Amino acid sequence: MTHTVPAQEVLLEVEDLKVHFPIKRGIVVDKTVGHVFAVDGVDLAIHKGETYGLVGESGCGKSTLGRAILRLTELTAGKVVFDGTDVAGLKGEELRKARRRMQMVFQDPMSSLDPRQSVESILTEGMKAHGLDKDKEATAKRLRELLAAVGLPESSLRKYPHEFSGGQRQRIGIARALAVEPDLIVADEPVSALDVSVQAQVVNLLEDLQEKLGLTYLVIAHDLAVVRHISDRIGVMYLGSLVEEADADTLYENPLHPYTRALLSAIPVPDPTVEDSREQILLAGDLPSPARPPSGCRFHTRCPWKQQSLCDTDRPQLREIGAGHRVACHYAEDIRDGRIKPHAVEAELVEAGDLNPDVGGLPDVGSAAEIL
Numbered sequence: 001m002t003h004t005v006p007a008q009e010v011l012l013e014v015e016d017l018k019v020h021f022p023i024k025r026g027i028v029v030d031k032t033v034g035h036v037f038a039v040d041g042v043d044l045a046i047h048k049g050e051t052y053g054l055v056g057e058s059g060c061g062k063s064t065l066g067r068a069i070l071r072l073t074e075l076t077a078g079k080v081v082f083d084g085t086d087v088a089g090l091k092g093e094e095l096r097k098a099r100r101r102m103q104m105v106f107q108d109p110m111s112s113l114d115p116r117q118s119v120e121s122i123l124t125e126g127m128k129a130h131g132l133d134k135d136k137e138a139t140a141k142r143l144r145e146l147l148a149a150v151g152l153p154e155s156s157l158r159k160y161p162h163e164f165s166g167g168q169r170q171r172i173g174i175a176r177a178l179a180v181e182p183d184l185i186v187a188d189e190p191v192s193a194l195d196v197s198v199q200a201q202v203v204n205l206l207e208d209l210q211e212k213l214g215l216t217y218l219v220i221a222h223d224l225a226v227v228r229h230i231s232d233r234i235g236v237m238y239l240g241s242l243v244e245e246a247d248a249d250t251l252y253e254n255p256l257h258p259y260t261r262a263l264l265s266a267i268p269v270p271d272p273t274v275e276d277s278r279e280q281i282l283l284a285g286d287l288p289s290p291a292r293p294p295s296g297c298r299f300h301t302r303c304p305w306k307q308q309s310l311c312d313t314d315r316p317q318l319r320e321i322g323a324g325h326r327v328a329c330h331y332a333e334d335i336r337d338g339r340i341k342p343h344a345v346e347a348e349l350v351e352a353g354d355l356n357p358d359v360g361g362l363p364d365v366g367s368a369a370e371i372l
């Protein structure tokens, strides 16, 4: 590990995690012609009871990282140490046991809930798989508790997903995750498919549950505004790796990586005087394809602080710059102390997706202003 973990108890430790998807081509025999470097060397630690927010543009590898932690996607390399055990090497019964303790809540509850299953069946499925449904009465009690915990009436048990609103369906998704008594919940864009009016209710529910049950969360989002309120610490991801990590307040008040600065500068400020006077950093060009990441620092093709040396040749490590504040930029101190200033960037054109017709380039990724 290259970073110092604060003295709290660590529940999850990810070390140099890589997920590379092979790009296959060929009419008769599939030949691997390259790789999508979806996750390419991530180190992070999540403490018991905390909420870690993971943000970045669409296609930067957030979901793949979340899925790899839960072993829903195979790892190419690295470790996922959960409560002291490396789950990357687990198989069979051991893997099943570890999986019970790590659950996922998905972005779109409509597509993640089976429309043919009643809520009762959805909630008991995981319990059955993990042998938690031995006694009928205890199971019925547990189902009532679960529904109460997520704020749904008991009558929901006999209903089907289409009979609920988006917010209620997400409550079912959360209840399903809770049914097997997990310690860690990976919530992948848990509110982005919901109406703005309902988003706060679901965020509040997640917070209440965390307090009551002592849960640990990894919350994945493309929207920095959403994670700010819920997260204790935040990691910013760009093209497969973390570029900055800090506690939520530090990240917002003192962002050091140029990419984080650009993301934050795109969030509108309600005060019109502040809004008119503040600096807006517009990123040039689109996110390069993760099948052909740029050399050196992966952000250098769009970076307004790019320098003549190092940036396009040496990949910067995530290093600790202040207490618990890690940044992957060769010039973080110079940026922090104002010794170097941003300049206009002509984006180097990186053709996206020409290696990979199946995966394509990246879905509609525009400037930071469009992303947030």
Ligand SMILES: Nc1ncnc2c1ncn2[C@@H]1O[C@H](COP(=O)(O)OP(=O)(O)OP(=O)(O)O)[C@@H](O)[C@H]1O
Pocket: 021, 036, 037, 038, 056, 057, 058, 059, 060, 061, 062, 063, 064, 065, 222, 290, 359, 361, 362, 363
């Ligand atoms: N099974 C797969 N096979 C090949 N490439 C994949 C696969 N899954 C994801 N990718 C590619 O890996 C990259 C990272 O995808 P990922 O979904 O993790 O990003 P993301 O940041 O979560 O984006 P989004 O918010 O759009 O889900 C993308 O280029 C994607 O096309």
